Amino acid sequence: MAIEGDLAQMGAFLGAGLASVGMGGAAIGVGNVVGNYLSGALRNPAAAAGQTATMFIGIAFAEALGIFSFLVALLLMFAV
Amino acid sequence: MAIESDAVEQELELAIHPMDQFLVKPLFGGSDIGMFTITNATLWLGITVLCAIALMVLGTRGRAIVPSRSQSIAEVIYVFIYKMVEDITGKDGLKYFPYIFSLFIFILVANVVGLLPASFTTTSHIAVTATLALIVFVAVTVLGFVKNGTAFLSLFWVSAAPLALRPILALIEVISYFVRPVSHSIRLAGNMMAGHAVIKVFAGFAVVTFISPAAIGAIVAIYALETLVVCIQAYVFTILTCVYLKDALHPSH
Numbered sequence: 661m662a663i664e665g666d667l668a669q670m671g672a673f674l675g676a677g678l679a680s681v682g683m684g685g686a687a688i689g690v691g692n693v694v695g696n697y698l699s700g701a702l703r704n705p706a707a708a709a710g711q712t713a714t715m716f717i718g719i720a721f722a723e724a725l726g727i728f729s730f731l732v733a734l735l736l737m738f739a740v
Numbered sequence: 741m742a743i744e745s746d747a748v749e750q751e752l753e754l755a756i757h758p759m760d761q762f763l764v765k766p767l768f769g770g771s772d773i774g775m776f777t778i779t780n781a782t783l784w785l786g787i788t789v790l791c792a793i794a795l796m797v798l799g800t801r802g803r804a805i806v807p808s809r810s811q812s813i814a815e816v817i818y819v820f821i822y823k824m825v826e827d828i829t830g831k832d833g834l835k836y837f838p839y840i841f842s843l844f845i846f847i848l849v850a851n852v853v854g855l856l857p858a859s860f861t862t863t864s865h866i867a868v869t870a871t872l873a874l875i876v877f878v879a880v881t882v883l884g885f886v887k888n889g890t891a892f893l894s895l896f897w898v899s900a901a902p903l904a905l906r907p908i909l910a911l912i913e914v915i916s917y918f919v920r921p922v923s924h925s926i927r928l929a930g931n932m933m934a935g936h937a938v939i940k941v942f943a944g945f946a947v948v949t950f951i952s953p954a955a956i957g958a959i960v961a962i963y964a965l966e967t968l969v970v971c972i973q974a975y976v977f978t979i980l981t982c983v984y985l986k987d988a989l990h991p992s993h
Contacts, residue, residue: 716979717980723927
């Protein structure tokens with residue numbers, strides 16, 4: 661019984677660690693959004709100010725999925 | 741197993757657990773929490789509301805032509821949100837500006853107050869953010885049906901796509917519509933929780949003597965980052981509310 665419990669806990673910890681890999685994906689996504697915004701903004705600075713809000717919406721959507729992976733990790737650590 | 745492991749690590753774990761700061765505790769003795777128990781969450785929600793009122797009501801009471809510091813902060817925030825609502829939802833969205841503005845002020849003040857040392861971050865709890873997100877979700881859905889009738893459903897029927905693709909797209913759109921309140925609330929709560937937990941993790945490292953200077957430097961850096969993040973998250977929550985409101989007012993794709 662004790663070994664089974666330990667195994668389950670090990671699985672939860674491993675899963676939490678694996679889930680945090682998803683944050684790397686969110687980092688790539690956010691970097692992509694901001695990088696493309698910046699390269700566009702440097703070509704046409706006049707239009708840049710109007711698109712900041714769109715950029716933030718894009719960041720928010722990309723970031724949400726990273727936060728989901730964080731949530732999965734938290735659930736595995738504390739709720740399972 | 742625990743006895744043989746590193747004594748320092750053991751002590752660390754006991755000293756500061758990074759998630760302890762999110763515990764909801766009753767303020768006046770006892771340990772059971774009922775519906776109306778006054779907890780630290782209640783206290784900090786109250787402080788948040790009082791700070792917001794103090795900033796907006798007392799700050800602008802002078803109505804000076806040359807504004808004082810608090811008045812100019814209040815005015816800058818007001819104009820900022822007003823422009824945002826106008827830009828995203830258009831002129832007919834301005835009717836809902838008071839609600840969006842109070843949402844922004846509440847989240848911003850709650851986040852900033854939560855950054856104070858030894859305070860309790862109310863927005864790090866999904867119970868709080870889910871309430872805010874669900875209110876937005878229900879309000880926007882009801883508003884969409886009231887304003888547009890069944891034409892609101894055209895939000896899910898992408899008329900720009902080829903006909904064969906539309907049912908699949910409609911399914912995806914419906915799913916993404918119902919995930920909105922989930923992601924809306926978890927984004928805010930997750931960001932707050934993660935940031936504050938990271939600060940506490942580095943505070944745990946600061947106990948160990950030989951890395952404490954580096955850890956304290958890291959706390960300062962992360963604290964600065966968090967100051968930025970709390971403002972951006974309040975902004976993001978509000979801007980997404982505006983986007984959802986725009987979808988409800990003008991559902992055509």
